[in-house]
Amino acid sequence: MSIFKEVFEKPNEYKHDLYPEEILKTCKMFSSTLKYECDKVHLWRDSLRHPAYPLEEWQHLWPEYPNTYRECVGNYSVKIKELGSRIMNLISEGLGLECGYFDNDNLSDSLVISLNHYPPCPDPSLTLGVIKHFDAYLITVLQQEDICGLQVLKDGEWIAVDAIPHAFVINIGCALQILTNGKLKSAEHRAVTNSDQARTTAAFFIAPSGDCFIEPTKDLIDEHNPPIYKSYEYKELLTRFFKKHGDMDMVLKSYEEEEPKD
Template identity: 45%
Template structure:
C-alpha cells in the first residue's frame, strides 16, 4: 500500500502537469447537487418506469436505477477488488497489463488537449465475448476474474432490461436495442484525494459513444452533467446505478433522447473508485435513426454509419472528441 500512496498524487499542491486551462478546469464556484435527476425504481409498474426513463433521457441524458435486482454484495465486492488492484504498485499493474493485453493508464498516461493529465488511475479491458476476454483480465488480485465475471453477467442482464424499457418508450419493436448490444468495455477508475480540485479534472467533459453506459459511482460524488448551460452534480444513491445515454442511442432516437455531456471532478477528502460498463452496438452494426420514428415532418437527422466507423472518426480527431457535438459527423441538413 505504501508504494501506491507514494506515487504521483501524494503531493501538497497540484503539479503543473495536471493543471487544466481556465476553459476546462472546474474553478472554485460550487456546483449544486441536482435533486431532480430521476431515480427510477425498477420495481414500479412498467408504464411508470418507461415514462420516467424517457423523460429523464430527454431532459438530462441520464438517470439512476434502484431495485435493479443485482445483489449489493456483487457491487461491493467489485468495488473492493478494484481498490485492491489500484493499491498495488504501479509498476506491477503496468507489467501485468503489458503481459495480458488489457490497458492500464496511470495519471501521466492521460494526455488530453492542452497536455494536462487527468487526476486518476484507470484500467480498461474488453468483456465480449466474456469467456475469451476473461483469459486476458488481471490475474491479481487473485479473485479478480471470479468477482468481475459475476459483475459483468449481472450488468448484461440489467442492460437488456433497461434497453427494453427504452425501446418500449420510443415505440421500437421488442428486442430492437438488445439485439444489437454487447457489454463491450469495462473501465474502472481511482480518483485520489486532490489538494486543489478547482485546478484539475478526473475526466474531461464528453458524451459516451455507447448506447448506454452503466456506472457504479462508489462512495463519493464526482460525476457532473451539463444542462442548460451549467453543471449539475449527480448525487450518490446507495446501491444505485447511473445510466448515461450515449451518442448511438441519440442517433437511433433521431435526437429524441440526448447523450449526456458529463465530466468527473475530484475532491480533497476521500478517494473515489468507480466502475463504468459501456453497452455498445456490435462493431459492424449500421447505426441510423429508427425508421419507425421517421415521418415527412420528422426526417432522419443523422446519416447511416457503422459503429466501427463512428469510433474511428472520433479517434482520428483525438481523445475526448465527440463526433456529434463537434461536427465530425454532421447532422443531415434539411
C-alpha cells in the first residue's frame, strides 16, 4: 500500500508519461474518468490502471517510478491471482460445480489492477469518488486503508462497508452473475469522499479473456431454471458496460433492444 500511495505522491514530471494521449494506452493514469472533458460532474479521484496477467506480457509497461513498483506489485499480483483462483474454486464448490470449473475455457484469464487515490475534498456533498456502478468482471479483490469510503446499495439505501485493516473486500461481478444465471448477484456500489483524510485503494479485477463467451453455465440450467441471460462475447460486453457507466441493467437492455423482432 505504501508503494501504491507513492505513485500518486510523485511530482508531475514522473507521472506525465502515464497520462494517455489516446484511450487505448495499456498503462494509464487519469483524473475523474478517461473521458474527463465529457464528464458532467467530475469525480474526486486520481487513478492508475493496467493489466497484470500474464505478468511477463505487461510488467515492462508499468510505471518505472517508484523504483520498486514493478518488482513489488508484480510479486503481489501473482499472489492476488492465486487468491482469486482459490475464491473461484470455493464458489464453484458452493454452486455444486466441479472444483476448478472457472479455470477452464479462458474464464479467469485476465487480471487488471486499478489504483484509486481520493484526496481530501473541501465539500464532499458536491461530488463522489466513484459514482454508483456494478463491476463487469468475475470478482473484484479490493484492498482498502482503514478509512471508510466504500458504500453498497441494499434495499434502496447506501450502506457503508467497514474498512477492516489487513482484510480484502470481495465483490461479485456482472460476468459471474451471468455465468451463474443470476444465482450470484453483482452488488451496486460507490465511493464517497471526506474533507479530512486522503484515501487510497487497490482493486484487482479477475475477468475472462476478451474473446471468451459469457453465458449461463449449462450445469446450472434445467427445465425449472431456464437461462435468463443470452450469450455475450466478453470484450463486447465490456465495451458496452463502460459506455453505460457500469449500469448492468442498461447494458442488458441494450442487447434486448437489438434482438430481431418477428
